[in-house]
Amino acid sequence: MSGILITGATGNVGKHLVTTLADGGVPVRALVRDPGRAALPQGVEVVQGDLTLPETLAPALADVETVFLLWPGFEARAAQPVIDLIAERARRIVYLSAHVPDGTFHSEIERSIQRSGLTWTFLRPGGFATNTLGWAEQIRQGVVRWPYGRASRALIHEKDIADVAVHVLTSAGHGGAAYSLSGPERLTQAEQVAVIGEAAGRAVRWEDQSPEEAREQLLAAWGDASFVDAALAAWGAFVDAPEEVTDTVEKLLGRPARTFRAWARDHAADFR
Known part of the structure; x- marks a missing residue:
């Protein structure tokens, strides 16, 4: 067997994960829907396929x-054929889950993976x-209207998720581990x-939006009522019970996790 397959290879986490692996000389294959638009580093094997179409995944x-x-979605049952294919052909899986998977599609996928016979590791990042790139247009206008301004979160930089994934993918001792990341x-x-x-470099103020108004907007954007309601409930809960801060990134990587301020500097151009 020759290496590592990365799904979501052109996404926020995946592009950093693929680049870091390739720069380290690790054989890496990227699954993409459109190879012509992938723009991945040299040395990365790019293979066309779609997780929602299991028949495209054999190569x-x-x-x-x-x-x-x-x-890439909210439907856990659709993941089962893909997990079965992976179990037939590979030995190990690292799944990007959620900090609190219970009651979400992530928990069902985790259970399917645990039953698969694969050696597994779950990465469970929080927010x-x-x-927050979803606020970009409002930030350009100087006012962000969103519910629950006092909701307190320990948001994680996508590069930290990618760096943890690199560590897990390239080192031993992570089988059966579920890492909570923040x-x-x-x-x-x-x-x-x-x-x-x-x-x-902008003056921006916050304006609380009603959850009811936000729900209408999110339903139009996401289309899944149960996911929208769960998201709003979680954000509301963070007002009185702030999101957990973990030291898992530092324990695994030997350095502190990046701050939100560092993330904002990295993405400042996205808000201008």
Whole structure:
């Protein structure tokens, strides 16, 4: 067997994961829907395929030992054929799950993986700092309207998720582990907006939006009512029970996790 297959290879986490592996000389194969638009580093084997179409995956899974799985949707049952294919052809899987998977599609996928016979590792990040890119247009206009400004979160930089994934994929001793990942500090959503404004050189204020109004907008964008309701409930809960800060990134990598301020500086151009 010859290497590692990365799904979600052109996404926020995947592109950093693929680049870091390739720079380290690790044989890596990237699953993409459109190879012509992938723009991945030289030395990366790019294979066309679609996780939602299991019949397209055989070339990507040939001679692969380990698969990094990022599931592209909310439907857990659709993942079962893919997990079965991976179990037939590979030995190990690293799944990008969620910090609290219970009650979400992540928990069902985790259970399917545990039953598969594969050696597994679950990465369970909390809030992604990249999700705040959804405020970009509002930040350019100077006002962010969103629910639960006092919700306090420990958002994680996508590069830290990728670096943890590299470590897990290239070292031993992670079989059966579920790693909870977070940034090193909590900030309320209103504070996050202020940090982004500072990095982008803009004066930005926060304005609380009603959950009811936000629900209508999110339903139009996401289309899945149960996922929207779960997201709003989670954000509301973070007002009185802030998101957990873990030291897992530092324990695994030997250095602190990147701060949200560092993330905002890295992405300042996205908000200008």
